[in-house]
Amino acid sequence: MLDIVLAIPLVVLSWLCGLPIFFISGRSVAGRLGLSFIIGSAIATFSVFLSYVLIFKQFSLLQVSLTLLIVVTLEAAYVFGWQKQKLRPFLSEILTFFRNILSVLVKREPKSFLITILIVLAAFSLISNLFWPVSDWDALAHYDYRAKVIVDMGTLSENFPPVYFYQYPPYTSLLHSFTYFSGSTSAKIWYSLLYCCFLISFYALIRRSSSQTVGLLATVLLASSSLIFNHSMMAYTNLPYTIFISLGILELLVWFQSKQMSYLLMGTLLIAFSSWIRLAEPFWVIGIILLLISMWKYKDKFFIQLLSIILIYLMRLPWSFYIDFYQLIPSVTTQLTLPESPLTYFSSINNLLEVSIFFIKNVATPYFLYFVLMTISLIFSIIYKNYYSVFSHIIAFGLLLALFTGLLAFSYMFNGWKDIPDSAIRLSMILIPIALFAIFDGLKLAVSHPQN
Amino acid sequence: MGVLLIETVTYSGFVLNNLQLNLNPILIATVATFTIYSYYLSRAQRKFIYKAILTSTGLILIIFTVLSILERLHFLNYIYSTIHINLNSFLYLVVFFVTISIQILLIDPDKYRIFFFDVFLTIRKSKQKCLLSIFSVILAIILTHQLIAAGNIIAKGTSKVISNIGKTSEEKITVAFGGQHEQGWIVPYTSFINRHTPEEAIIFIPPQMETWSMVGNEGYLRWFIYPRKILRSSKVDDEIPDSAQFILITYGTFGSNGEVVWPRITIDKSKIIKMTFIDRNTLKESEVTDSSYVPNFNAQEWGIIELK
Numbered sequence: 154m155l156d157i158v159l160a161i162p163l164v165v166l167s168w169l170c171g172l173p174i175f176f177i178s179g180r181s182v183a184g185r186l187g188l189s190f191i192i193g194s195a196i197a198t199f200s201v202f203l204s205y206v207l208i209f210k211q212f213s214l215l216q217v218s219l220t221l222l223i224v225v226t227l228e229a230a231y232v233f234g235w236q237k238q239k240l241r242p243f244l245s246e247i248l249t250f251f252r253n254i255l256s257v258l259v260k261r262e263p264k265s266f267l268i269t270i271l272i273v274l275a276a277f278s279l280i281s282n283l284f285w286p287v288s289d290w291d292a293l294a295h296y297d298y299r300a301k302v303i304v305d306m307g308t309l310s311e312n313f314p315p316v317y318f319y320q321y322p323p324y325t326s327l328l329h330s331f332t333y334f335s336g337s338t339s340a341k342i343w344y345s346l347l348y349c350c351f352l353i354s355f356y357a358l359i360r361r362s363s364s365q366t367v368g369l370l371a372t373v374l375l376a377s378s379s380l381i382f383n384h385s386m387m388a389y390t391n392l393p394y395t396i397f398i399s400l401g402i403l404e405l406l407v408w409f410q411s412k413q414m415s416y417l418l419m420g421t422l423l424i425a426f427s428s429w430i431r432l433a434e435p436f437w438v439i440g441i442i443l444l445l446i447s448m449w450k451y452k453d454k455f456f457i458q459l460l461s462i463i464l465i466y467l468m469r470l471p472w473s474f475y476i477d478f479y480q481l482i483p484s485v486t487t488q489l490t491l492p493e494s495p496l497t498y499f500s501s502i503n504n505l506l507e508v509s510i511f512f513i514k515n516v517a518t519p520y521f522l523y524f525v526l527m528t529i530s531l532i533f534s535i536i537y538k539n540y541y542s543v544f545s546h547i548i549a550f551g552l553l554l555a556l557f558t559g560l561l562a563f564s565y566m567f568n569g570w571k572d573i574p575d576s577a578i579r580l581s582m583i584l585i586p587i588a589l590f591a592i593f594d595g596l597k598l599a600v601s602h603p604q605n
Numbered sequence: 606m607g608v609l610l611i612e613t614v615t616y617s618g619f620v621l622n623n624l625q626l627n628l629n630p631i632l633i634a635t636v637a638t639f640t641i642y643s644y645y646l647s648r649a650q651r652k653f654i655y656k657a658i659l660t661s662t663g664l665i666l667i668i669f670t671v672l673s674i675l676e677r678l679h680f681l682n683y684i685y686s687t688i689h690i691n692l693n694s695f696l697y698l699v700v701f702f703v704t705i706s707i708q709i710l711l712i713d714p715d716k717y718r719i720f721f722f723d724v725f726l727t728i729r730k731s732k733q734k735c736l737l738s739i740f741s742v743i744l745a746i747i748l749t750h751q752l753i754a755a756g757n758i759i760a761k762g763t764s765k766v767i768s769n770i771g772k773t774s775e776e777k778i779t780v781a782f783g784g785q786h787e788q789g790w791i792v793p794y795t796s797f798i799n800r801h802t803p804e805e806a807i808i809f810i811p812p813q814m815e816t817w818s819m820v821g822n823e824g825y826l827r828w829f830i831y832p833r834k835i836l837r838s839s840k841v842d843d844e845i846p847d848s849a850q851f852i853l854i855t856y857g858t859f860g861s862n863g864e865v866v867w868p869r870i871t872i873d874k875s876k877i878i879k880m881t882f883i884d885r886n887t888l889k890e891s892e893v894t895d896s897s898y899v900p901n902f903n904a905q906e907w908g909i910i911e912l913k
Contacts, residue, residue, distance in 0.1 A: 270752065277759045284766050286774050288781040293828040301831055338774055374744075377751035382758070522747050529740045536733070596740075 157283060160337035164346065166221040167197035167331065172228045175243060177415045182250040184357030187350040188419055191396060194347065195426035198327040199471075200224045206475065211307040214334040257365075267369035274376045275349045278385040282341035285386075287329070292388035295321065297340065300329035309475075320433040322472040325390050341388050348385035351396045352376050355586055358403050359593055371593045380582045390430050391579040397427035398436045399586040405443045406548065406590070410541045412451055421461040425468035432472060435559055436583060439552065440465055508561045516556060516581045523588045530595030545591040552587055556580065632697070636704050636742055655709050662702040669699050670760055677764035696757075700749055707745040790885060791819050794855075794907055795829035797883045797890070801909050802851050807834045808909075809849035811867040812841060816857025842869045845876075845912070854882070854898070854908040865902075872898040872910065882908035 171193025175185045204220040205212055257264050287297045303309065309323060329340040352372050360368035375381060384392035401423030408416035424440035441462055448458045517524070527546060534542035560577060646654070669692075676684050676692060684692055769780055775792055782789035802808065808830065813821040820826055823837045836846050841864060845852065852872070857865045874897040882891050885907055898910055 273759070274755060277762060280766065281762055284769075284777070285781055286778055288778050290825065294822070294824040298824075298828045298831070301828065305832065374748060374751065377748070377755045379751065379754050382755050522743050525743055526740060526747075529736050532736065533733075 156337045156339050157342075159335045160332050160339055160342055163217070163221070163331040163335050164342070166218070166225060167328075168193045169225045170194070170197040170200070170221065170228070172225065173232055174419070176232055177418075179413055180415055181357045181360065182246050183353050183360070186247065186250065187352075187354030187357065188400075188423075190346060190350040191354065191400070192419070192422050192426065194328065194343070195324065195397070195422075195429055196224065197221055197331075198324050199426070199429055201327055202323060202471070205309075212303045212309075212330065213307055217331060217334055262366075264366050264369055267366070267373050270373050271352060271369070271376055274382060275345070275352070278348055278382070279342070279345040281386045282345045283339045285341070286338055287340050287388045289387045289389060296325045296390065297329055297388060299323060299326035300333060300340065303327070303330040304333045319476055320431070321390060322429050322432055324430045325388065325393060329388070341386070344385055344388060344392060347393055347396055348376075348381075351392075351400070354400055355403075355590075358400075358407060358590065361407065363593060367593060371589050375586055375589055378585050380578065381585060384579070384582065389579070391582060394427055394430045394434065395582045395586070397423045397430060398434075398440075399583050401427060401440055402436075402443065402548065402552075402587060403590050405440060405447070406541075406545055409443065409447045409450070409544065412454075414457075417454075417457065417461060421464055425465045428465075428469040429472070432469065434580065436552070436555065437465055437469070439548065439555065443548070504564060505561070508557070508564050511577070512557050512560055515577050516560075517553075519578070520581070520584060520588070523585070523592075526592050527588055527595075530592045534595040539595065542591065542595045545587075545594050549584070549587045549591040552584060556584070632701055632704065635701070636708055636745065639705055639708065658702065658709060659706055662706040665699055665702050666756075669695060670756070673757070673760040674764045677761055678768065696753065700753055703752060704745050704749040707748050708741065785885070788819065791829065793888060794820075794883065794885075795826070797881075797907075798830055798853070798909055799833075801881050801911075802830075802833060804832050805834075807836060807848055807850045809836045809838065809845055809852045811853065811855060812838050812843075814841075815863025816865050817855065817867065820853060820855050820857075841867070844870070845872070850912055852910040852912065854880070854906055854910060856905040856907060866900050866906070868898065868910075869900050871900070876913055878911040878913055880908055880910050882906060 168190045171189035171191070174189040174192055177185060201212075201217050201220050204216060209216045254268060258268055259265070287293065299309070303323075303326060325343075328343040332338070332340040332342065352375065355375055356368050356372040359371045363371075381392065381395070384395075401420050404416045404420030404423060407413070408420055420440065420443075424437050428437055444458050444462050444465075448455055451458070527549060531543065531546045534540075534546060556577075559580075672684050672690065672692060672695070676682075684690055765780075769777060772780065775796060779785055779789035779792040782791065785793060798808070810823070810826060811817040811821040813823070821837065823835050827833075827835060836849050845868075852868055855867050857863070857867075874895055877896070877898065878894075880893045880896065880898060882893070883889070884891075885905060
C-alpha cells in the first residue's frame with residue numbers, strides 16, 4: 154500500500170505536465186483526459202532529460218521534482234492565468250465523466266456489460282503491475298537497468314554501451330526512475346496507466362462518429378487483444394510506442410476528415426514523441442505522408458502543417474545528438490545504414506521469399522480475421538461512398554506494407570533476423586488500433602444510412 | 606452442444622479421434638445457423654431462447670472461473686481427477702456459449718439493437734446482408750477468443766497473486782521466473798554473489814551460451830549484481846584476466862541442455878583467497894580455504910571464488 158502512495162506524487166505531476174491538453178476546445182472529456190496523461194508523460198520525461206543535459210548534469214529526486222514543478226507551474230499559469238480558464242469546470246468535467254460511467258454501469262444494458270469488461274481488464278493490469286516487480290528480460294537488460302543507473306549514479310552512462318540498446322531513447326527508463334526516486338518499487342504502474350489512457354483516447358476517437366455502444370465495443374476489442382493486454386503488464390517500450398504512433402496516426406486521419414486544428418496538434422505531438430520512445434522504427438514516416446497529403450487538400454493550412462512535419466523530424470534529433478555529443482557510440486543513424494539502392498531489396502528472390510513466409514506466419518496469420526473484417530468494411534465504404542473511410546483503409550493496409558518492407562530491410566542489415574519472431578510480432582501491435590478504427594469507420598454509414 | 610459436452614467429460618480430442626469431427630468448423634457452423642434460424646422465430650420464442658442462453662453463459666463463465674482458480678491453487682488436472690471435467694474441453698463449451706451470446710447482443714431485434722439488425726431489416730440487397738452476417742459472425746468469434754484468452758490470463762494471474770501475497774520483491778521475481786528450481790534460481794544465486802562481493806568488485810563470468818545464457822549475458826546479469834563490474838569470457842576455457850577479482854562458479858541456470866560446469870580450468874590454491882559455495886536445494890553456504898579449484902562434473906556446484 155505504501156508503495157502505491159509513494160508513487161502517486163510524481164505520477165500526478167507527470168499527468169499535470171499535460172494540463173493544457175485538457176483545455177483544448179471541441180474535444181470530449183474522455184479524449185482530453187486520456188491524451189493529457191499520455192502526452193504529459195512524454196513532456197515530463199523530455200523536460201527532465203533536457204534539464205539534466207543543459208542545467209543540472211545530474212539526475213536526482215530534487216532535479217526531477219523541481220523540473221516537473223516548474224513545467225507544471227508554467228503550464229498552469231498559461232492555462233489559468235493568461236487563458237483565464239477556470240479550475241472549477243476542469244474538476245467538475247472530470248467528476249461528471251466518472252459519474253456518467255457509474256450511471257451506465259448500474260443500468261442493465263449491453264453498455265454496462267462492455268464497461269464492466271473494460272474495468273476488469275484495466276483493474277487486473279493495474280493490480281498485476283502493482284504486485285509484480287519488473288522481471289521481463291529486455292527490461293532487466295536495458296530499460297530498468299538504465300533506470301537503476303539514473304537513480305544510483307545520476308547519469309545516463311552505463312557500464313558498457315551495446316550498440317543495439319542505443320536506438321532506445323530513455324522514455325521508459327525515466328518513467329521507472331520517477332518511481333524509484335520516490336521510494337516505490339512499482340515501476341510497472343506506468344504501463345497500466347498508459348494502457349487505460351490509450352483505451353479512453355481510442356474510445357473518444359471512435360465515439361466521434363458512432364454510438365456509445367459501438368465505441369465501447371471497439372474499445373473492448375482493442376483492450377482484450379492478447380498482444381496489447383499482455384504488454385500492459387510488461388515493462389517494454391512496445392506498448393508505449395504503439396500508443397503514441399497509432400493514436401498519432403488516427404488523430405491525423407481525423408484531422409484529414411474534419412480539419413479541426415486540435416487533431417492536427419495532437420497527432421503531431423503524438424507522432425513526434427513516438428521518436429522519444431523508439432528511434433529506429435520508420436512508422437513516423439506515415440505521419441509525414443499523411444501531412445503531405447493533407448497539405449495538398451488544405452492549402453490554407455500549409456504553413457502550420459509544414460511546421461508539424463518539421464517538429465516531427467526535429468524530435469528525432471535530441472537523443473541522436475546526445476549520443477554523438479558525449480561520444481557514447483557512433484551515431485545511431487549511421488549504424489543502421491540501408492542498402493544503397495532500393496532495388497537491392499527485391500534483387501534477391503530467395504531473401505524475398507524467406508521474408509514473405511516469415512511475415513505470413515508471424516504477422517499476417519495472427520491478424521487474418523481482422524483483415525477479413527477490414528476487407529468487408531472497405532467494401533461497405535466503397536458502396537456507401539465513404540471516401541475518408543477508404544483512405545483510412547489504405548493507410549491501414551499501407552502500414553502492413555510498411556511492416557513488410559521494414560522487415561525486408563532489416564533482413565539485409567542483420568543476419569539473425571529470423572531468430573527474433575517475437576520482435577516482429579510486437580512491432581505488429583500497431584496494426585490493431587488502426588485496423589479497428591478503419592473497420593468501425595467503414596461501417597458507420599452503412600448503419601446510419603442503409604441503401605435500399 | 607452435445608458434442609462439446611461429450612468432449613468435456615472425456616478428454617481433448619475425443620470427438621476427433623472417435624467421431625472424426627473437428628470442433629472449430631462445428632462451432633462456426635452452429636453460430637451461423639443459430640444466427641439465421643433466430644430470424645424465423647416468433648418474438649416470444651426468441652425472447653425465451655435468448656434469456657436462457659444469456660443466463661447459461663453467465664453461469665458457465667462463473668463455474669469455469671472458479672474451476673480454473675481451484676486448478677491453479679492445487680495441481681495440474683486437479684479438476685479432472687476430482688470431478689472428471691476436462692478444463693481444456695470445458696473451455697470450448699465456454700467459447701460456444703460466449704460466441705452465441707455475443708451474436709445475440711449484436712443481432713437481437715427486440716431489445717439490444719447494437720448494430721446490425723436495423724440494417725438487416727432495411728437492406729434489401731441480399732449480398733450486403735450476407736456480408737454483414739459474415740462480419741458479425743467473425744466479430745463474435747474474434748471477441749470471444751480474445752475475451753476467453755484474457756479471462757484465462759486473469760484467472761491464472763489472480764490465483765498466482767493470491768498464492769504469493771506477503772512475499773518480498775526478491776521472492777516475487779524468483780516466482781515470476783518459474784521458481785528456485787527453474788530460471789528463478791538466478792535471483793537467490795545473484796543475492797548470494799552480492800553478499801560475498803563488495804560493490805566495486807570485478808567478476809569474471811562464463812561465455813553467453815547454452816546453459817549460461819543468463820549468468821553469461823553481461824547485459825542481463827548486470828541488473829542483478831549492479832554496481833559490480835563484469836568481465837565475460839569468450840570461450841569455455843578462457844584464461845582468467847589479470848583484473849578479475851572474483852570468478853563465478855556456475856553449473857548453468859538456463860535449462861539443462863548443453864555445456865555445464867564453469868570454470869573449466871583448474872585454478873591453483875596459490876591464486877585463491879577462498880571459495881564460497883551455495884547449495885541450490887537448501888541454500889546452505891559453505892566456505893573452503895587453502896584449496897585449489899578443480900572443475901567437478903559429478904556435482905551441480907554454485908559459488909564464487911575470491912582471487913588474490
